[in-house]
Amino acid sequence: MVNLTIDKKKVQAEEGSTILKAAQSNGIEIPTLCYHDELTTSGACRLCSVEIKKGERTRIVTSCIYQVEKGLIVNTQSERVMNVRRLVLQLLMARCPESEIIRELAEKVGVKPQPRFKPDEDKGECILCRQCVEVCEEVVEVSAIGFSYRGADKAVGTPFVEPSRACIGCGACAYVCPTGHIKMEESDSGKERVIWDKTFKMVACKVCGRYFAPQEQLEYIGKKTGVPLSKLYTCVNCR
Amino acid sequence: MKIKSFKELKSLREKISNSRDPEKNCITICAGTGCLAYGAQSLVNKFKAEIEKDNLEEEIDIRSTGCHGFCEQGPVVVIYPEKVFYRRVGLDDAAEVIHKTVLNGEILDRLLYTDPSSGEKIIHEDDVPFYKKQMRLVFGMNGQIDPKSLEDYLAIGGYSALAKVLNGMEPGAVIEEVKKANLRGRGGGGFSAGWKWESTRKAKGDPKYVICNADEGDPGAYMDRSLLEGNPHSILEGMMIGAYAIGSNEGYIYVRNEYPLAVKNVTIAIEKGRELGVLGEDILDSGFSFDIKVNRGGGAFVCGESSALFASLEGRTGEPRAKYIHATDRGLNNKPTNLNNVETWANVPLIINKGAEWYQSIGTENSKGTKIFSLVGKINNTGLVEIPMGMTLREIIEDIGGGTPKGGKFKAVQTGGPSGGCIPEQFLDMPIDFDALTKVGSMMGSGGMIVMDDRTCMVDVARYFLKFLEGESCGKCVPCREGVRRMREILDDICEGRGREGDVEILESISHALIDGSLCALGATAPNPVLSTIKYFREEYSAHIQEKKCPAGVCKELIRYKIDEENCNGCGVCARLCPAECISGEKKQPHVIDQEKCIKCGSCRESCKFDAVIVE
Ligand SMILES: Cc1cc2nc3c(=O)[nH]c(=O)nc-3n(C[C@H](O)[C@H](O)[C@H](O)COP(=O)(O)O)c2cc1C
Ligand code: SF4
Numbered sequence: 001m002v003n004l005t006i007d008k009k010k011v012q013a014e015e016g017s018t019i020l021k022a023a024q025s026n027g028i029e030i031p032t033l034c035y036h037d038e039l040t041t042s043g044a045c046r047l048c049s050v051e052i053k054k055g056e057r058t059r060i061v062t063s064c065i066y067q068v069e070k071g072l073i074v075n076t077q078s079e080r081v082m083n084v085r086r087l088v089l090q091l092l093m094a095r096c097p098e099s100e101i102i103r104e105l106a107e108k109v110g111v112k113p114q115p116r117f118k119p120d121e122d123k124g125e126c127i128l129c130r131q132c133v134e135v136c137e138e139v140v141e142v143s144a145i146g147f148s149y150r151g152a153d154k155a156v157g158t159p160f161v162e163p164s165r166a167c168i169g170c171g172a173c174a175y176v177c178p179t180g181h182i183k184m185e186e187s188d189s190g191k192e193r194v195i196w197d198k199t200f201k202m203v204a205c206k207v208c209g210r211y212f213a214p215q216e217q218l219e220y221i222g223k224k225t226g227v228p229l230s231k232l233y234t235c236v237n238c239r
Numbered sequence: 240m241k242i243k244s245f246k247e248l249k250s251l252r253e254k255i256s257n258s259r260d261p262e263k264n265c266i267t268i269c270a271g272t273g274c275l276a277y278g279a280q281s282l283v284n285k286f287k288a289e290i291e292k293d294n295l296e297e298e299i300d301i302r303s304t305g306c307h308g309f310c311e312q313g314p315v316v317v318i319y320p321e322k323v324f325y326r327r328v329g330l331d332d333a334a335e336v337i338h339k340t341v342l343n344g345e346i347l348d349r350l351l352y353t354d355p356s357s358g359e360k361i362i363h364e365d366d367v368p369f370y371k372k373q374m375r376l377v378f379g380m381n382g383q384i385d386p387k388s389l390e391d392y393l394a395i396g397g398y399s400a401l402a403k404v405l406n407g408m409e410p411g412a413v414i415e416e417v418k419k420a421n422l423r424g425r426g427g428g429g430f431s432a433g434w435k436w437e438s439t440r441k442a443k444g445d446p447k448y449v450i451c452n453a454d455e456g457d458p459g460a461y462m463d464r465s466l467l468e469g470n471p472h473s474i475l476e477g478m479m480i481g482a483y484a485i486g487s488n489e490g491y492i493y494v495r496n497e498y499p500l501a502v503k504n505v506t507i508a509i510e511k512g513r514e515l516g517v518l519g520e521d522i523l524d525s526g527f528s529f530d531i532k533v534n535r536g537g538g539a540f541v542c543g544e545s546s547a548l549f550a551s552l553e554g555r556t557g558e559p560r561a562k563y564i565h566a567t568d569r570g571l572n573n574k575p576t577n578l579n580n581v582e583t584w585a586n587v588p589l590i591i592n593k594g595a596e597w598y599q600s601i602g603t604e605n606s607k608g609t610k611i612f613s614l615v616g617k618i619n620n621t622g623l624v625e626i627p628m629g630m631t632l633r634e635i636i637e638d639i640g641g642g643t644p645k646g647g648k649f650k651a652v653q654t655g656g657p658s659g660g661c662i663p664e665q666f667l668d669m670p671i672d673f674d675a676l677t678k679v680g681s682m683m684g685s686g687g688m689i690v691m692d693d694r695t696c697m698v699d700v701a702r703y704f705l706k707f708l709e710g711e712s713c714g715k716c717v718p719c720r721e722g723v724r725r726m727r728e729i730l731d732d733i734c735e736g737r738g739r740e741g742d743v744e745i746l747e748s749i750s751h752a753l754i755d756g757s758l759c760a761l762g763a764t765a766p767n768p769v770l771s772t773i774k775y776f777r778e779e780y781s782a783h784i785q786e787k788k789c790p791a792g793v794c795k796e797l798i799r800y801k802i803d804e805e806n807c808n809g810c811g812v813c814a815r816l817c818p819a820e821c822i823s824g825e826k827k828q829p830h831v832i833d834q835e836k837c838i839k840c841g842s843c844r845e846s847c848k849f850d851a852v853i854v855e
Binding site: 041042043044045046047049060061062065066067080083084086087088091092094095114116117118127128130147149150151152153154 | 539541556561562563709710711712713714715716717718720721722724725728729739742745748749751752753755756757758
């Protein structure tokens with residue numbers, strides 16, 4: 001175990017653990033946006049920045065990545081930290097003026113929009129947290145979506161913005177999306193699902209008749225696990 | 240022929256030296272990218288043809304070399320052994336140069352360089368003011384060798400440092416030497432190369448990689464390109480010495496995709512090095528093996544950043560990674576990796592050959608050796624200049640650069656590339672080194688140096704650099720992706736007359752958050768152009784915001800061109816040039832500009848010989 005101080009509180013954390021985890025398990029809240037326990041920590045949103053002090057040196061680090069060290073003094077609320085946090089939230093509010101999640105988070109942290117930033121109209125609610133791309137690559141393992149362009153034009157999507165052959169319509173990206181930017185729509189009958197401009201035929205459960213998963217997803221699961229398709233055509237509830 | 244021992248290398252070198260007569264006439268023609276653009280290749284061919292035609296091969300050697308640095312004067316020709324310096328040499332000049340100058344010692348006046356400040360014509364290369372105050376330790380060999388010739392490199396002592404190291408220096412001793420020389424990285428950060436080598440050596444992991452960063456994305460900087468093009472073996476030799484000290488057998492050169500000649504020359508150098516046996520398995524029978532691969536860059540500025548560079552080498556998108564573990568422990572493929580800049584590597588053979596003590600004698604207390612700068616902007620002599628650390632900005636700008644051209648007055652110098660800072664006149668006498676530049680809010684960076692005169696608007700300059708960085712931000716982290724463009728938008732507003740009270744303070748606050756919050760150094764240094772111009776030219780920001788005026792007369796929305804009746808003699812030149820056709824007046828009578836139609840292109844002001852066009 002490693003001893004360190006977070007916001008004047010002496011805490012213990014496991015070796016190799018991050019400042020963020022150490023804080024969370026001690027009831028100290030650090031706001032996060034792009035962090036997901038099961039995915040690569042990209043450190044992209046910078047919201048979880050904290051100030052650390054080692055000897056006489058202080059600096060700002062992202063708590064989701066920085067590992068705990070013996071004797072480390074962490075301040076999650078310093079002026080420098082708040083300046084970064086404020087800017088990140090103001091920038092995201094300007095990028096995604098429609099996003100309620102961002103607005104609520106900003107309110108909670110006590111940050112108001114910067115009137116000098118002209119709100120964007122073309123970015124939807126995507127904050128480029130990267131979770132969708134990571135889940136598709138690391139968990140689903142099909143890498144159907146990725147990034148195009150760079151800088152402010154960076155965007156998530158399928159290659160060449162065409163319906164992707166790799167996409168199995170599982171919707172994992174839509175589930176992890178923290179702002180609800182990724183839209184997954186099902187037809188009223190439930191027979192079809194549309195995501196990333198691709199229409200998927202849904203399979204009806206052999207037992208209860210409910211449309212429960214895209215054909216392509218079941219085929220993918222079958223191929224990956226070796227479970228015969230006949231078995232997969234029954235939904236989890238009826239198995 | 241493959242050489243297998245130190246002895247064989249030595250005798251080969253002697254053989255080459257003995258076969259060369261230092262007094263023999265040699266026409267060297269710069270064939271760096273700059274001179275090639277002026278037609279250097281046809282000039283080389285023309286000289287060759289002329290020599291062949293008159294059967295002069297015995298009397299005259301011809302050599303196409305790498306970049307000499309004085310690119311704006313290209314094609315540059317230097318005639319040895321006298322070192323007669325000709326510039327802007329054309330195809331029609333070749334025959335005369337051979338028959339009159341080389342064979343007869345006659346100087347061709349029209350090809351001489353004229354010093355713009357004294358009006359004097361200069362005959363010898365060493366007397367050209369642009370070169371006179373330089374200390375061309377690293378760069379100077381470019382002019383003496385054909386980069387495609389390993390023999391040429393051996394003739395000037397090439398690979399003797401490698402032999403010295405492999406033949407009796409322990410790796411630890413090599414590291415000690417480089418540490419003692421206090422060689423600092425030339426790629427931007429100025430980190431101690433010796434310490435980095437040592438950390439990589441000590442790191443656990445196998446294999447270990449040695450990488451040369453030749454991504455050089457700073458607009459206007461091309462010293463790395465010129466070194467790699469002009470003296471590729473010196474880079475290879477530096478890397479080999481580093482690899483030996485670190486304990487690495489695998490090297491990469493990551494070179495910017497837009498540098499075809501550099502790729503070509505370094506690839507040839509590697510092949511020739513392998514053929515000769517200074518690269519590959521069991522080099523010179525020392526037991527040390529090392530080989531190098533050339534990789535072409537991903538084409539983005541950010542790919543020069545270490546973690547992005549590794550990602551790109553691994554075949555992934557060149558995005559920086561957030562990590563608090565040094566590359567020396569986990570870099571390329573998560574293995575211990577030592578990354579150094581081209582110029583850093585090029586210094587290594589020098590240090591080994593001449594010793595740390597010698598190296599230490601050049602420079603300032605904490606910055607040793609020389610640095611190559613790319614000197615451009617409002618300055619008479621532009622090009623690549625290598626100076627000892629500790630030279631003052633004034634010496635570089637006035638003595639080497641020949642000062643600002645007539646009509647302008649020096650205002651500031653921007654150093655360090657797009658994320659460097661602007662340094663005002665008050666610091667001109669400051670001896671420059673890594674720390675001095677950082678102290679005044681700029682940085683050494685890769686060595687960009689842009690001179691600005693009083694017709695430069697500092698707010699516009701800040702906006703220009705931010706626009707570049709905005710376009711180069713990889714877009715991974717929020718502060719840089721979103722913050723840089725918001726800063727640029729505010730600067731746009733200020734330059735276009737929409738600046739508001741408090742904008743400067745907002746810019747400062749965003750800057751500090753960017754410095755603290757960005758994932759990589761691109762975002763963290765992006766505010767430099769803004770902060771440094773606010774620091775030294777705050778009144779210019781106020782003029783834009785409060786008075787809606789651009790004192791330098793640059794920002795179109797804030798200025799008016801007017802013709803001064805007193806000075807205008809009605810020559811009508813401006814009226815003929817005005818693309819908006821908005822200047823009118825009788826012949827020999829003062830003209831007027833129709834403000835409604837004026838598009839503020841400034842062509843009238845530039846064309847007026849009587850300074851009658853004023854900006855308000
Ligand atoms: C955005 C960015 C671009 C960079 N581009 C380059 C480059 O083109 N060449 C280079 O040598 N270093 C570049 N660097 C610095 C490298 O990350 C690294 O510090 C350097 O290559 C280390 O070599 P050195 O210690 O010999 O200077 C860049 C850094 C950043 C943040
Ligand atoms: S600072 Fe800029 S370039 Fe660096 S990771 Fe962030 S967005 Fe990319």
